[in-house]
Amino acid sequence: xxxxxxxxxxxxxxxxxxxxxxxxxxxxxxxxxxxxxxxxxxxxxxxxxxxxxxxxxxxxxxxxxxxxxxxxxxxxxxxxxxxxxxxxxxxxxxxxxxxxxxxxxxxxxxxxxxxxxxxxxxxxxxxxxxxxxxxxxxxxxxxxxxxxxxxxxxxxxxxxxxxxxxxxxxxxxxxxxxxxxxxxxxxxxxxxxxxxxxxxxxxxxxxxxxxxxxxxxxxxxxxxxxxxxxxxxxxxxxxxxxxxxxxxxxxxxxxxxxxxxxxxxxxxxxxxxxxxxxxxxxxxxxxxxxxxxxxxx
Amino acid sequence: xxxxxxxxxxxxxxxxxxxxxxxxxxxxxxxxxxxxxxxxxxxxxxxxxxxxxxxxxxxxxxxxxxxxxxxxxxxxxxxxxxxxxxxxxxxxxxxxxxxxxxxxxxxxxxxxxxxxxxxxxxxxxxxxxxxxxxxxxxxxxxxxxxxxxxxxxxxxxxxxxxxxxxxxxxxxxxxxxxxxxxxxxxxxxxxxxxxxxxxxxxxxxxxxxxxxxxxxxxxxxxxxxxxxxxxxxxxxxxxxxxxxxxxxxxxxxxxxxxxxxxxxxxxxxxxxxxxxxxxxxxxxxxxxxxxxxxxxx
Numbered sequence: 001x002x003x004x005x006x007x008x009x010x011x012x013x014x015x016x017x018x019x020x021x022x023x024x025x026x027x028x029x030x031x032x033x034x035x036x037x038x039x040x041x042x043x044x045x046x047x048x049x050x051x052x053x054x055x056x057x058x059x060x061x062x063x064x065x066x067x068x069x070x071x072x073x074x075x076x077x078x079x080x081x082x083x084x085x086x087x088x089x090x091x092x093x094x095x096x097x098x099x100x101x102x103x104x105x106x107x108x109x110x111x112x113x114x115x116x117x118x119x120x121x122x123x124x125x126x127x128x129x130x131x132x133x134x135x136x137x138x139x140x141x142x143x144x145x146x147x148x149x150x151x152x153x154x155x156x157x158x159x160x161x162x163x164x165x166x167x168x169x170x171x172x173x174x175x176x177x178x179x180x181x182x183x184x185x186x187x188x189x190x191x192x193x194x195x196x197x198x199x200x201x202x203x204x205x206x207x208x209x210x211x212x213x214x215x216x217x218x219x220x221x222x223x224x225x226x227x228x229x230x231x232x233x234x235x236x237x238x239x240x241x242x243x244x245x246x247x248x249x250x251x252x253x254x255x256x257x258x259x260x261x262x263x264x265x266x267x268x269x270x271x272x273x274x275x276x277x278x279x280x281x282x283x284x285x286x287x288x289x290x291x292x293x294x295x296x297x
Numbered sequence: 298x299x300x301x302x303x304x305x306x307x308x309x310x311x312x313x314x315x316x317x318x319x320x321x322x323x324x325x326x327x328x329x330x331x332x333x334x335x336x337x338x339x340x341x342x343x344x345x346x347x348x349x350x351x352x353x354x355x356x357x358x359x360x361x362x363x364x365x366x367x368x369x370x371x372x373x374x375x376x377x378x379x380x381x382x383x384x385x386x387x388x389x390x391x392x393x394x395x396x397x398x399x400x401x402x403x404x405x406x407x408x409x410x411x412x413x414x415x416x417x418x419x420x421x422x423x424x425x426x427x428x429x430x431x432x433x434x435x436x437x438x439x440x441x442x443x444x445x446x447x448x449x450x451x452x453x454x455x456x457x458x459x460x461x462x463x464x465x466x467x468x469x470x471x472x473x474x475x476x477x478x479x480x481x482x483x484x485x486x487x488x489x490x491x492x493x494x495x496x497x498x499x500x501x502x503x504x505x506x507x508x509x510x511x512x513x514x515x516x517x518x519x520x521x522x523x524x525x526x527x528x529x530x531x532x533x534x535x536x537x538x539x540x541x542x543x544x545x546x547x548x549x550x551x552x553x554x555x556x557x558x559x560x561x562x563x564x565x566x567x568x569x570x571x572x573x574x575x576x577x578x579x580x581x582x583x584x585x586x587x588x589x590x591x592x593x594x
Contacts, residue, residue, distance in 0.1 A: 006336035035332040037332050038332050039332075039334060041334070043341045044334050044465070045348065046468065046470075047465050048467065048468050049468075051342065110342060126337055146457060159472075160475070160476040162468060168343065169344040169468035171343065171346075171462075171465065173343075174339075178376060193490075
């Protein structure tokens with residue numbers, strides 16, 4: 001698999017005018033072994049920043065507006081200076097153009113608070129060719145449910161815990177994936193301490209119940225899923241109803257299909273929850289992945 | 298204030314023999330503007346690593362064994378390769394020697410999971426001269442209590458949430474300090490969702506009740522405090538009893554003194570909790586800080 005390609009960004013303020021050389025002049029492709037982050041950068045010492053990962057199909061970054069909205073929203077939740085989305089858009093295009101057009105891939109946007117006390121954010125992008133094994137889209141995944149520790153109504157009263165922000169502080173998400181693997185599963189679904197389905201460490205949860213597609217509502221402290229939004233838009237075109245609401249663990253097991261959705265892996269049908277086989281809807285999986293793959297923006 | 302000084306470390310395996318040039322040869326002082334972290338390092342993209350910050354007095358790093366134990370423990374909780382403590386000890390001494398001996402300071406040790414998939418940890422150290430304003434030790438701090446969202450018995454059943462590990466994923470800790478400032482306070486004390494005192498975002502909580510010093514027991518998912526351990530050792534020498542146990546918020550307000558303890562700031566007496574003045578024990582504060590400042594290891 002080719003090495004990821006990193007692009008350093010001279011992060012501009014949201015209201016900064018485009019420089020004489022264009023935003024292109026603020027983006028620099030760096031060598032594979034070239035460090036670009038200072039040892040004192042708060043991304044590296046505190047996980048203090050935000051990120052997004054966009055899928056890239058045939059050279060087209062996907063769901064750009066949804067990702068950019070979420071990047072700006074995460075920055076606001078962390079009280080970071082607002083990102084200059086015009087600049088990030090140019091940088092993203094440059095990163096996307098570095099990927100082979102015949103492969104699926106992803107672009108990660110990283111926005112850090114920068115050096116402590118300097119009040120100057122830092123940022124960079126990482127373009128990656130995806131592993132060609134997309135068997136998750138057809139074979140699906142076994143998942144386990146794991147406690148997220150938080151009540152479902154946390155975000156109403158504890159914004160300092162950063163519910164809904166996609167921060168660089170993902171050590172817990174990574175540990176959760178290791179726990180899932182230890183239990184013989186491919187992924188995990190977080191459940192609130194009072195029993196509601198939340199999200200997976202790197203993806204959103206989607207259920208089908210008859211003619212209705214359901215996803216956990218985001219005000220329970222989870223991320224708004226960019227691929228989930230695309231899936232709902234497709235499903236509405238196909239005549240499905242869609243609902244954002246509280247979802248119980250029992251509903252996971254009783255559904256006509258459950259999927260994890262993410263930007264690069266797309267839709268992964270769930271075949272087992274906590275060791276119990278659940279209904280698998282291969283037809284809808286295929287239709288959904290085809291629809292997601294047909295997007296060009 | 299002088300700039301922090303960064304030292305890059307070629308991280309060795311725990312069982313690696315000392316190289317021919319000594320461990321010294323694996324430590325390199327880097328320039329103030331020299332990046333040392335790759336854009337793909339998991340410290341910078343996932344907060345996926347661990348750290349320690351040691352206080353330095355007259356050139357002597359403090360509570361080294363406690364910090365090294367915790368570094369190794371955090372690494373184990375994150376399933377990182379065990380750190381080579383002999384190497385880190387040499388690196389720490391080199392970093393400490395770069396600080397002026399007539400100033401108080403700190404050394405941060407950062408151990409990252411490294412590059413995704415490479416299975417090779419990365420690491421560095423940051424030596425910093427402390428701000429000379431230690432008024433926190435005499436004037437004290439106002440604090441607010443803020444919900445940590447987790448029940449006090451979390452660590453028994455959800456180790457994947459990494460209770461007790463000092464990870465690089467500190468975005469929430471930083472957001473909590475901003476919330477405290479917004480409320481006109483100097484710091485925050487986390488309370489579990491079921492009402493028990495936990496810790497502060499960067500320090501431990503200590504209470505005096507008569508002749509007994511109390512700290513919240515660590516099995517409620519908080520860090521074992523290295524300065525708290527030193528404080529208990531001193532207090533035992535002075536004839537106090539010490540207890541690790543569950544502590545309620547009411548007890549905070551009814552104590553004969555409350556302190557936040559950390560490696561560089563040392564003991565900060567708390568003067569107010571959630572806007573209510575509490576008993577301040579200046580005599581014990583002074584004695585405790587004098588005792589902590591007299592340590593030479």
